[in-house]
Amino acid sequence: MSSEKLLEIKNLHTSFRIRDDYYAAVDNVSLSVKKNEVLAIVGESGSGKSALAFSIMRLHNRAKTEGEILFKDENVIDMTATRLNDVRGKDMAMIFQDPLTALNPLMTVGEQIGEALFLHDRKLSKKVLNDRVIDLLNQVGIPRPNYVVDQYPHELSGGMRQRVMIAIAIANDPELLIADEPTTALDVTIQAQILDLIRELKAKMDAGIILITHDLGVVAEMADRVAVMYAGEIVEIADVQTLFEQPKHPYTRSLLNSVPNSTDTSKQDKLHVIQGIVPSLANLPRTGCRFKDRIPWIDDSMHEDNPELHEIEPGHFVRCSCYQHFHFPEEEVEQK
Ligand SMILES: Nc1ncnc2c1ncn2[C@@H]1O[C@H](COP(=O)(O)OP(=O)(O)OP(=O)(O)O)[C@@H](O)[C@H]1O
DSSP: OGGGEEEEEEEEEEEEEETTEEEEEEEEEEEEEETTOEEEEEOOTTSSHHHHHHHHTTOOSSOEEEEEEEETTEEGGGOOHHHHHHHBTTTEEEEOSOHHHHSOTTSOHHHHHHHHHHHHOTTOOHHHHHHHHHHHHHHTTOSSHHHHTTOOGGGSOHHHHHHHHHHHHHTTOOSEEEEESTTTTSOHHHHHHHHHHHHHHHHHHOOEEEEEESOHHHHHHHOSEEEEEETTEEEEEEEHHHHHHSOOSHHHHHHHHTSOOSSOHHHHHTOOOOOOOOOOGGGOOOSSOTTGGGOTTSOGGGSOSSOOEEEEETTEEEESGGGGTOOOHHHHHHHO
């Protein structure tokens, strides 16, 4: 039902200028996010996840963005700067990968959270503002908020800084929250705490969340649906259970295969990691299956010339027909 859709992206292209030409880092991406849903976007470094997130927030200054990014039926791409400033940080907000670069080193924690609140409600009195800041610090589990409020980012641990950034992101109860690798910079214990916090906030806020990560463990724990990106394109999209139990695209299968599975040791014996990396933007193949070069043992004729996303089950989309013929090299050996 379209009214349920908080965000609907249609045929989005985000291109960067390299030398004399534009190259699409996000290439014809369509997806949607509903209220109270976590959509995970996974893919290895360079696949276009951050470019997609930054496009939704319109944070790319010099990129060329084409297509539609409908946030509650309003196209973000067409918004004026004033409208964008209204929406950004209020209706949609982002948690960045690295809090140290996202936070202002010259402002205290309290000033930064206060600013996020004040920008969208200039009538707030100092007293109310202070109370709200303390309340937010409590919500994100920061101990001794009355003390931390006057500290600067460099005085806090990485986990605490990430909590401050989350406090800023949720300050105005956004309806859409984009978390770009929110735990990458943190150690494992703190990672788990931050994920618990995001989960708690999701339940409380009724927001839609886009969670960008390359960590499939995080996906399994947090996501309702998953979009797998490779070289700027979505190659597979499905609900989380389907994606883990019936992955189809060779890239998805390769990603899943690269994670040791402690409950299924039979799979571990066959662990195969597909070699190579996502090609750089200017060197991406622009026709045919972009994953073709990384699975050379699959015959060229198995790929489509212009790979489309096929809906193979309701809500489960896979790009290129090569998935029907794909096997890992080890499996071939076994069949012989
Ligand atoms: N401002 C830019 N100018 C030129 N190329 C860019 C720019 N930003 C990103 N790219 C290129 O676009 C492609 C996608 O990058 P992006 O950062 O979106 O990938 P990612 O999947 O988020 O990777 P990571 O997990 O490392 O953040 C890469 O080839 C990258 O080099």
